[in-house]
């Protein structure tokens with residue numbers, strides 16, 4: 021079983037528990053009552069003077085173990101917002117990342133930016149749930165979904181007024197993301213089956229993404245030089261977790277990353 025398969029097995033078990041407590045009907049009602057979504061696509065659309073930063077609230081991970089205790093996710097997200105993040109990503113997977121929907125609620129109450137509910141979406145229920153908790157963007161990992169499911173999840177997401185970050189790691193996955201009409205396409209340089217980071221994967225895949233889709237480099241950003249390399253290779257946005265949560269001044273670091281590559285970016 022790959023790491024991704026193992027994570028998804030746990031996600032399904034946790035989802036069954038939540039569904040016992042709150043039916044799909046009830047989550048749908050809450051989603052329909054939620055305030056209108058913010059436009060994450062507009063927030064990620066490139067503009068002069070830098071790269072868009074998706075700043076992540078991430079406590080721990082399968083690859084690195086504990087990263088940061090993060091007592092107050094709302095305070096961290098507010099620091100990201102002050103630093104110039106375009107979108108805040110909140111990991112809600114509990115077993116392997118230590119996140120929760122309570123974190124998403126806390127961050128939603130604290131910032132005005134679009135929010136990415138970062139989870140392993142394998143069931144329609146999670147999309148309604150994301151909206152009910154104020155998310156504006158969800159993650160769809162191509163490797164975890166067949167074509168028909170990817171297509172129907174993307175359609176549902178957009179029907180609910182949200183957008184999807186459609187994540188890829190191979191040329192075939194980019195092709196599948198493009199085929200379903202993804203408008204925000206991520207290239208994760210972390211292989212979710214082996215956890216290996218290979219930053220060169222981004223340069224190899226970014227050129228396959230058609231103009232018109234926002235291109236996001238995901239994972240493995242350690243410093244400004246990494247952001248500059250991703251921008252030079254075609255990134256319009258970067259998704260950063262570890263480097264921000266481990267830093268003593270996440271606000272400053274988000275700002276530095278957001279300005280990185282401004283000379284290259286157009």
Ligand SMILES: O=C(O)c1ccccc1NCC(=O)[C@H](O)[C@H](O)COP(=O)(O)O
Pocket residue numbers: 023076078081082083084208210212215238239240241259260261262263
């Ligand atoms: O981070 C992991 O170890 C991981 C393992 C298995 C599946 C997903 C994983 N991470 C999710 C992410 O995509 C990252 O949290 C995100 O891209 C930020 O990465 P980083 O800046 O390297 O923390």
